[in-house]
Amino acid sequence: MPTPKASPIELSQQQHHCLTQIVRQTTNPYRLVRRASIILSAASGESNTQISRQWQLDRNQVRYWRQRWLDNQERLALCEQVDDSETELHQQVLEALTDAPRPGVPPTFTxxxxxxxxxxxxxxxxxxxxxxxxxxxxxxxxxxxxxxxxxxxxxxxxxxxxxxxxxxxxxxxxxxxx
Known part of the structure; x- marks a missing residue:
């Protein structure tokens, strides 16, 4: 039984540039670079299986970040239309690639x-x-x-x-x- 085909990702030129910048900056955390690389690989047409092998990740992680990018794509496109600032787009891309807040008990002491x-x-x-x-x-x-x-x-x-x-x-x- 063939595996379902992953949803394709299409990047604008600005988004591609922003993700490439994240990957090339040596001061970025590894997890951020890995996530940006996953999106760039997905945009180039690689399957989740290929990306998971390349990065030695579970396929579900690749699937998660692909879906997370797709969920944020509309917001990123809107950001590009509304604001010409590359800085704002960069911030929105970082937000899309950052861990979601985790559930848990709030701190007891301020x-x-x-x-x-x-x-x-x-x-x-x-x-x-x-x-x-x-x-x-x-x-x-x-x-x-x-x-x-x-x-x-x-x-x-x-x-x-x-x-x-x-x-x-x-x-x-x-x-x-x-």
């Missing part, structure tokens, strides 16, 4: 909260009326909750913020002199 928690570690525990000579992750978490920075915070999160993974009590200050 960068501002993390900074405030790290700032607590830079203070002396005695300034916060703590009966310890050095901060521990548990004490920092408790102080952050007490100050209203966060509603809840675990000692392991504090360790992560401070770049320490060990659960043992530190033999010296958690941070160098701040």
């Amino acid at each position: 960068p501002e909260q993390v900074i405030q928690i790290v700032a607590i570690a830079c203070e002396s525990p005695q300034d916060s009326a703590r009966p310890v000579s050095q901060w521990t992750p548990e004490e920092i978490a408790d102080e952050a909750i007490k100050r209203g920075i966060v509603p809840h915070l675990s000692a392991s999160s504090v360790r992560r913020f401070l770049g320490r993974g060990s659960a043992a009590a530190p033999s010296e200050s958690l941070l160098a002199q701040c």
